Amino acid sequence: MGKVEGGMKCVKYLLFIFNFIFWLMGSFVLAVGLWLRFDPETVSLLSGDKAPDTFFIGVYILIGAGSLVMLVGFFGCCGAVRESQCLLASFFACLLIIFGAEVAAGVFGFLNKDKIIEDVQNFYTRTYNENNNSTVIISYQKVLKCCGTSSNPCPDPKPDTKDCETGIKEFFNNKLYIIGYVGIGIAGVMIIGMIFSMVLCCAIRNSREVI
DSSP, X not given: OOOOOTHHHHXXXXXXXXXXXXXXXXXXXXXXXXXXHHOHHHHHHSOSTTOOOHHHHHHHHXXXXXXXXXXXXXXXXXXXXXXXXXXXXXXHHHHHHHHHHHHHHHHHHHHTXXXXXXXXXXXXXXXXXXXXXSHHHHHHHHHHTBOSOSSSOOSXXXXXXXXXXXXXXXXXXXXXXXXXXXXXXXXXXXXXXXXXXXXXXXXXXXHHXXX
């Protein structure tokens, strides 16, 4: 089997280093996704009956993509070290799939931000109007440090207490921006990995043709 030499050997080791970093980034994405999914504050706000679950769709995409990134990063390292054209081609194909998933998560986070916030606000308002002392309402007021709604405020609010519709908007804005930036940021880094894998695949194929 022909081995890549010279500048392509440098590309080989760069690809290995990149894939190791890529594996670490996959671990980070997975950790962020799991944090968003099991964050006690977030779960307490979305665990009630008929609570909207739209927010968790983007989170599940992140978790799935992060897991795949870790797996693909491992196989990418193996492909670079062994100079396996098959492994590198599979690595490239998987990168394309994950790239699409990461972009989807990022775009989902940005484009559906207003709808997700509106769904949660409507859920809170409906629950508050039905029973403003329910466990769900108490949880919202405790986590968000808010009280009531803009149209139906608390009778005796503390000074500078915001309504919960504003609290919901601020809380989920921050969470959704995390999904958006992580998804699109990792997708940008993956483009570099695809370029490296294509170059190394071509170098391996050419070296075998020469032999």
